[in-house]
Amino acid sequence: MTDTTPPATAPTAAPTRRQQLRLDTTAEIKRVALALLAEGGPDAISLRAIAREMRMTAGALYSYYATRDDLITALTSDMYTALVDRAEAARDAHPTEAPAARLRAWGEAFRAWAVDHPAGFRLVYGDPVRGYRVPEGGAAPEAASRACAGLTGLVAAAWPPPGADADEYAWDDFDPGLANLVQEKFPGLPPAAVALALRVWGRMHGLVALEVYGHLRSQTRDPARLYRAELRDLARSLGLGD
Amino acid sequence: MTDTTPPATAPTAAPTRRQQLRLDTTAEIKRVALALLAEGGPDAISLRAIAREMRMTAGALYSYYATRDDLITALTSDMYTALVDRAEAARDAHPTEAPAARLRAWGEAFRAWAVDHPAGFRLVYGDPVRGYRVPEGGAAPEAASRACAGLTGLVAAAWPPPGADADEYAWDDFDPGLANLVQEKFPGLPPAAVALALRVWGRMHGLVALEVYGHLRSQTRDPARLYRAELRDLARSLGLGD
DNA sequence: GTAAAGATTGAACGCCGCGTAGTTTCAACA
DNA sequence: TGTTGAAACTACGCGGCGTTCAATCTTTAC
CATH class of the missing domain: 1.10.357.10 (Tetracycline Repressor, domain 2)
Structure with a gap:
């Protein structure tokens, strides 16, 4: 069941499953941030609040946004x-x-x-x-x-x-x-x-x-x-x- | 030289020296706050920043503004x-x-x-x-x-x-x-x-x-x-x- | 199956904020 | 001169923030 592995000839073109998840998470971060924004105003956007909402830790967000x-x-x-x-x-x-x-x-x-x-x-x-x-x-x-x-x-x-x-x-x-x-x-x-x-x-x-x-x-x-x-x-x- | 002391018949009407100083300080607090506002925007107004600027401590400001x-x-x-x-x-x-x-x-x-x-x-x-x-x-x-x-x-x-x-x-x-x-x-x-x-x-x-x-x-x-x-x-x- | 790469954690650091005590200083008044 | 009382100070408590880092878990790749 491994003969159909996609050729690794295009390492950057293939949307790896991992990359897809990464994109999803990035989108969710933005979605949560927008929800917080709508609820509590601009100052409610904090990495900790976003992480809390997503059941993550603040540090993990740094994989998606540098700052x-x-x-x-x-x-x-x-x-x-x-x-x-x-x-x-x-x-x-x-x-x-x-x-x-x-x-x-x-x-x-x-x-x-x-x-x-x-x-x-x-x-x-x-x-x-x-x-x-x-x-x-x-x-x-x-x-x-x-x-x-x-x-x-x-x-x-x-x-x-x-x-x-x-x-x-x-x-x-x-x-x-x-x-x-x-x-x-x-x-x-x-x-x-x-x-x-x-x-x-x-x-x-x-x-x-x-x-x-x-x-x-x-x-x-x-x-x-x-x-x-x-x-x-x-x-x-x-x-x-x- | 004490015969000309103002009569204490109007205890609340007389602008005591103390009250005057208090008014001055109150005005200075506002002045400093406005300066901070002009420099750093609305968020720069903090009791601690004002106190720092006035060489006071934040707690002292609570004598002038309740909050x-x-x-x-x-x-x-x-x-x-x-x-x-x-x-x-x-x-x-x-x-x-x-x-x-x-x-x-x-x-x-x-x-x-x-x-x-x-x-x-x-x-x-x-x-x-x-x-x-x-x-x-x-x-x-x-x-x-x-x-x-x-x-x-x-x-x-x-x-x-x-x-x-x-x-x-x-x-x-x-x-x-x-x-x-x-x-x-x-x-x-x-x-x-x-x-x-x-x-x-x-x-x-x-x-x-x-x-x-x-x-x-x-x-x-x-x-x-x-x-x-x-x-x-x-x-x-x-x-x-x- | 195993090793590399990526994602996530948890704790920590440093900073800042508001507000509240208890204590000390000091000027005004009698 | 002694008393008084307001104002200022020190020291906390509590909370939140962004950010970093080594360690851990998970997925991917070979």
């Missing part, structure tokens, strides 16, 4: 990517001919995700975990670029907006990566569109951040309604019909 | 009050006849304060310190009400806005305290104005929050310019001339 910050970084990337995925999907549920609907869908998805995952929102947009230092590169900046590009696309569909921006912007007013991405995907679009996209981002972010951090709930009982009105106003200000 | 949370509460109130003070002062530097200038001054002051005191901004609007539970009443909610009322006043000066809100709002859609305050200060103003004020708040908050948490600095090199444009747009959307 706690690496784990946090992975979590942040996952959350950010999930958020952008959801926003893009919501946007793409509407045809290109309905730019207003696409814009509003993006905004509503942004808020819905934040309300569904308040701790994730804090992880991505708020104070990171105590003692955590944000690394330079990685997947999180990539997700941010995706978000900016997506918003710029929504702005591009409405370009030029009615209130013509008298301000002049240059491409090097922005992050080179983002500028290149936009110039490539939307040729002919002026840099002022990126500025407008960032403002749109801020406008979508404001009410959601206030709500997630509990500052709206003590003032009004229906933040969703406020946000809907804000999005309607936003689309209108971009010259997109209702 | 750490009380100190945090006091700090938050101070910061929030300072923010609203600054916004109100900036607004009042312009005459009532220039509502657009008043609105923009409020917004610019809001951002300027946040950029000057990023840690304070996080303390007020972001994640509070680890393990800290926001108390029910106190000065912080009062400052929030002041902020809302101030914004409502700015909205009232532009009422009704051009894009007539078709939405109907009722007074009990909002916090009773805020509703009463607004009805008292601006009689005749419909509740929809409060909704608009909250949206204005969110709009001012969005870009500032992104900037303070570092999400804007990696995208553009001049957040102030974006914010200025946003405020201009905001005033325009309220029907206030430039």
